[in-house]
Amino acid sequence: MLPAYFLIFIIYYPAVAIPQASSWFPSLSEHLWPSRSLYVASGNSINYNPNGSSFLWLPQDSYSGQTFFDLWDFFTGADPTNGQVNYVNETVARQTGLVYVQDNGIVIMKADNTTSLASGVYRNSVRISSQAQYNTGLFILDLNRAPWGCAVWPAFWTVGGNWPYDGEVDIIEGVHDNEHNQVAWHTAPGCTLDTTANFTGTISSSDGVNHTDCNAFINSNSGCGMTEWSRASYGPYFDSQGGGVFAMKWDENSIAIWSFYRVAIPKDVIAGTPNPSGWGAPSAVLEPSDCNLGQLFANHSIVFDITLCGDWAGNSYATSGCPGTCEQRLMDPANFQNASWSINSLKVYRKVLLSARVTNSVTSKLTMEFTTLYLMILLGGLLL
Template sequence: MSPLSSSLALTVFSLLSIQPFVPSHSPSTLVHALPSPLEGFVDSLRSIPTILREPWKRQSDSGNATSPSVNSTGKAVWILQDTYEGKTFFDDWNFYTGPDPTNGLVHFLDQNDALAQGLAYVQDDGKVIMKGDNTTVLPVGTNRSSVRIQSNKTYTGGLFILDLNRAPWGCGVWPAFWTFGAGVTWPQWGEIDILEGVHDNVHNQVTWHTDAGCNLVTSPTGQNNFTGTPVGQTDCDGNINSNAGCGITDWSRVSYGETFDAQGGGMYAMKWDETGIAVWYFYRVSLPQDILDGTPDPTTWVTPSALLSPEGCDPFVYFNNHQIVFDITFCGDWAGNTYATTPGCTGTCPDHLTDPTNFVNASWSINSLKVYRKQDLSGVVSSGASRTILTLRESGLWAVLSAMALWITLP
C-alpha cells in the first residue's frame, strides 16, 4: 500500500471511529477539533473532496454558519415501509369470510373462490382488481358474493397512500377502504374510514369510531384545519348513536362515485401521527410531485379534507394496532337503510340485489398502496438557521466511508 493510500485509509478509519458529537468550534476550525489520530493527516484531509472532509455539514443556500445550536424544529421524513402492488399484492392479505358486521347482504369469498370466480385478480398491466359478483342472477333473499381483504401486518401510526383508478359505486353498493384495531372488541383501538360511501354519492365520507372520550373538534386551534363538512354528531364513540362515530364529508364532487371514476380516480392519503389523523384526496391531474417522487412531505400539501385533531382525541390512545381493509358490501346498515330515500334507486335493496347488471360498477382498480413510517431527524442548526450540522452517522455517509476504508485496505 502506498504512503498516500495508508494516510487516506487511516483518515477514513479515524473518521469512522468518531462518535456522534455536536461541534463546539466554528466550521473553519472543525478539522483541528478532530481526535488526535487525524492531526498528522491534515494535508490528506484537504485533498479529499469537501463532502468527505466535512460529512457532518449540509450547506444551505445562504450565509455562513455560526455557532451551532440544538435543532428544535421537529423535522421528520417519511420512509417507505411497505408497498402493496402488482402480482404480489394479494400475498400480504387474508380474505375475510365471516358474516358482515354491518349486516350487509353479502357473502365474502375466501381467496381460492375469489380468484376462481374472477372477483380478485391482477391484470397484466399490474392493476389490482376486486369486485362484487356482476354475472349471477340471484333469487330474492340470497346474498351476493364479494370480497373483503385485511392486511396481515398491523400499524400504529403512519402515512398510507392509495393510488386508485376506480372505486365501487351504485345503488345498494357500500365499499370502504379503512383500518381498525386488531385483536380487540370493536370499537376499542378505533376504526378509521378513509374512503367510504353508498349508492351514487359523489362526496367521500371520512369517519372515526372509538371508545368513549374521543371527540371531533370542528374548529381546532388555527385556521383552515380541514376543508370538509362535519356530518352528524361530534362524539366519536362507536357504542352510541347507532355506531355512527364522527365524520367529515369531502367538499369535492369528484371524491367518490361515478365522477371519481370518470376522471381517472386519484390518490387518497391518510396521515396518522401526533398531530392527529388527517385525510387528503388528490385529483389524478394534480398529484403532489413529492408523492410521485417517493418522498412524500405532508407539510407541503394543501389543507386536508378531514382532520381528527389531538385537541379532542389522542391519536395514540384511541387508535392502535390497525389492520388495513378493502371491502364491498351490499345494502346493510347504511346502504340498506338509506336506499328508499335515495333518488334513482328503485324498488327495495333486496330486490335490487338479484340483478347482476346493477353491479357492473362495484369494483376496485388499484395501482398501489404504500405505507410510510415517520422518522424524526436530529442534529444541530446554526443560530442563524443558515446551515444544518448533522452527526457523521446521521449524514448518510457512514456506509460510504466504511466502503472506502475496505476498498483502500484491499491488496
C-alpha cells in the same frame, strides 16, 4: 498518488455540498450517509413536528403488483354491518374472478357482476385485511376507481383488533352514486372532533345533529366524521377523472385524511418522498386536543371491502333515488358493473426522527457541510 483524504474530498464532498451532485454520485453518498443523502436528493421531504423536531416519512410496506394478495387475509364471516353479501375466501374469489392482478400490475377486487340471483339470495363479494398491523403511519392509496352504484357500499379503512377500543378510521366510504367521500372515526367513549381545527370538509350530520362524538356506542355507531367538499372524491366523477390518491397520516399530532384526483397528485407523493405539510389543509382531521390518539387507536389492520345494502346502503336506499328496493337491486348482475376496486398501489410509510435538527438557515447548512468535510478529512488522515 493522491492522499486518501484528498480522494475522499473529491468524491464525497461535492455530493454533500452541491445539491446537483447527489445525482452524480447517488449510490456512494447514500452508502456513506443515508439520511443526509436522502435529504439532498429529495430536498423538501423533511417534515417538522409542532415542537420543531424534524423527521422523514420512510417506506415501510408496499402493496402492489402480482404479490398484492399474498399479504392479506380474506374475511369469510357474516358481514358485521348486515350487508346482503357472502364474503368468499381467496380460492373462490380467484376462481370466480372477484380478485386478480392484471398483466400491467393493476389490482382488481369486485363484487360478483355475472350471476343472476333469486330474490333474497346474497351476492358474493370480497373483504380483505392486511396481515401487518400498524401503530401510526402514512398510508397512501393510488387507485383508478372505487366501487359505486345503487346498493353498493365500499370502504377502505383501518381498524384495531379490539373494536371499538382500538379505534377505526374510515378513509374512503360512500353509498350508491354519491359524489362526496365521507371520512369517519369510531372509538371508545371520550373522543370528539375539534370543530375549530383546520380542515376543508364539512362535519357530517343527520337529523340536524352534527356527528362530533366518535363514541361507537351512541347514535347508532355513526361515529364522528367529515364529508369531503370535492365531488371528485367518490363515485362516477372520481372514476371519470382517472381516480386519484387518498392519504391518511396518523401520528401523535393528528389523524388526517387528504384526497387528490389524478392531475392534482403532489409531486412528492409521486416521487416517493411524501411531505404532508405541503399538501394544504386536510379534508378531515382528528386532533389530540379532544381525543387521546395514543390511547384510543392501536394495532390497526388495513381493510378493503365491498358490501351491498346493509345498515347504511340499505337504510338509505328509499331516499337515494335508486329504483325499486335494495333487495330487488341485488338480483341483476348488470347493476354491479361499477362495484370494483382498481388499485395501482398502497404504500405505507413510517415516521423516522432525524438525529439532528435541520433548518433552512444558510449558516446552519454550511456548518453541517463543513463539519462533514472536516470529519471526512480526519478519517482520510487515519487511513494513511
